[in-house]
Amino acid sequence: MKRLDHIVLWIKDPQASMDFYSRVVGLAPVRFAEFAAGEAPFPSVRVCEDSIINLLPMTNVSGTESFTKVVGSAGHPVNHVCLAMSRSEYEALDRRLQEQGVDTSARLHHSYGARGFAPQGFYFADPDGNVVEARYYE
Known part of the structure; x- marks a missing residue:
């Protein structure tokens, strides 16, 4: 596996x-x-x-x-990393990020990932500008 x-x-x-x-x-x-x-x-x-x-x-x-x-391979940003979680974890993360002033307005609907289609997702940036996607699956 x-x-x-x-x-x-x-x-x-x-x-x-x-x-x-x-x-x-x-x-x-x-x-x-x-x-x-x-x-x-x-x-x-x-x-x-x-x-x-x-x-x-x-x-x-x-x-x-x-x-x-x-040579030249290190130090470059990744396009984004995606974290999949339960819907309740997803909603709690969204609240925590917004409370910290992190923009979560880049929203996804019905986007495809490793487990098929996720009903919702959003992108946010970490303190270094790395982009992270959060999503949940039903």
């Missing part, structure tokens, strides 16, 4: 990103204490049991390119 293991987002401020993804979006921190102590190269947030989002500081661009041996 194939699964999506992780996605990498480039960030400027690890604390601000961790705060946004954990407190506002509601994802659990992974290795943030270890990162803060200098024991891990980057923190992550858990999307589900078997998927995480790695939050790589922009200061790691040259090291990442050296490691992957693909």
Whole structure:
């Protein structure tokens, strides 16, 4: 069985990103204490049991390119990451984002994804301008 293991987002401020993804979006921190102590190269947030989002500081661009041996590949934004959730989680996330002044007005209706058509979704930006889509399936 194939699964999506992780996605990498480039960030400027690890604390601000961790705060946004954990407190506002509601994802659990992974290795943030270890990162803060200098024991891990980057923190992550858990999307589900078997998927995480790695939050790589922009200061790691040259090291990442050296490691992957693909020059010019690091530091670029991804078009967007999509988080699927229950309808109640979706509505709660929308409320939390709006309370924090995050624009959620880019709305989707009947859009296709990994589990078929989702009745609703919306896009929002994180503190670094990475675009995230939230959606729910019936």
